[in-house]
Amino acid sequence: KAGVTQTPRYLIKTRGQQVTLSCSPISGHRSVSWYQQTPGQGLQFLFEYFSETQRNKGNFPGRFSGRQFSNSRSEMNVSTLELGDSALYLCASSLGGITDTQYFGPGTRLTVL
Amino acid sequence: GNSVTQMEGPVTLSEEAFLTINCTYTATGYPSLFWYVQYPGEGLQLLLKATKADDKGSNKGFEATYRKETTSFHLEKGSVQVSDSAVYFCALSARLSGGSNYKLTFGKGTLLTVNP
Numbered sequence: 336k337a338g339v340t341q342t343p344r345y346l347i348k349t350r351g352q353q354v355t356l357s358c359s360p361i362s363g364h365r366s367v368s369w370y371q372q373t374p375g376q377g378l379q380f381l382f383e384y385f386s387e388t389q390r391n392k393g394n395f396p397g398r399f400s401g402r403q404f405s406n407s408r409s410e411m412n413v414s415t416l417e418l419g420d421s422a423l424y425l426c427a428s429s430l431g432g433i434t435d436t437q438y439f440g441p442g443t444r445l446t447v448l
Numbered sequence: 449g450n451s452v453t454q455m456e457g458p459v460t461l462s463e464e465a466f467l468t469i470n471c472t473y474t475a476t477g478y479p480s481l482f483w484y485v486q487y488p489g490e491g492l493q494l495l496l497k498a499t500k501a502d503d504k505g506s507n508k509g510f511e512a513t514y515r516k517e518t519t520s521f522h523l524e525k526g527s528v529q530v531s532d533s534a535v536y537f538c539a540l541s542a543r544l545s546g547g548s549n550y551k552l553t554f555g556k557g558t559l560l561t562v563n564p
Contacts, residue, residue, distance in 0.1 A: 339491075368552065370552075370554075377554055377555070377556040377557060378537065378539075378554035378557070379554075380551050380552045380553065380554075383550075390550075391549050391550045391551060392549060393551060425491070425492065427492075432550070433541050433550050433551070433552045434480050434499075434541045434550060436482075436494045436497065437484075437492075437494065437552070438493075438494075439484075439491045439492040439493065440491060441491045442491065
């Protein structure tokens with residue numbers, strides 16, 4: 336089975352711009368979760384989508400949003416980028432949700448200049 | 449709120465040494481507990497998990513027991529190998545207080561280096 340894929344792998348943006356990241360889950364997985372990883376804050380949960388609905392949400396501002404399509408692929412959007420948004424963004428898929436084993440993708444490295 | 453505290457690294461051991469990485473948690477209700485590992489140049493992957501009190505998760509010689517009385521989930525391995533060098537993350541999945549919203553919370557990670 337193919338693993339979780341994320342595109343693009345690297346991205347450079349400037350402050351004020353917006354960005355969209357994409358995640359394709361393992362076939363058959365209906366849950367996709369997103370995480371932000373930084374040296375200072377570590378791994379932080381952004382949100383989870385299950386069957387096209389946001390089911391769980393972390394403590395991030397509304398500039399961070401997402402959606403899930405009928406084929407379970409998910410996108411995350413960050414608007415009005417700030418320097419502090421520079422991070423590795425990981426997505427993970429699972430069968431049942433965030434109480435289940437998460438299968439992580441390689442991540443998208445976002446740099447905001 | 450929910451939180452995970454794990455011992456700060458880095459931890460450096462010689463091959464065949466005994467490993468313990470401490471992890472304690474604060475959570476609402478009955479969380480599920482996980483250890484994830486990130487090998488150099490690779491993505492995060494599940495190492496082991498436990499879903500209820502007194503459960504023991506095990507994989508690749510690693511073990512951790514869900515201790516509700518001490519709110520701990522310490523990772524142990526009797527004899528580490530060079531190939532175990534990685535960053536280890538303790539995590540919990542639990543409901544946020546006052547609602548039906550679940551959240552996955554990670555510790556800061558512990559870098560383990562095993563020397564031959």
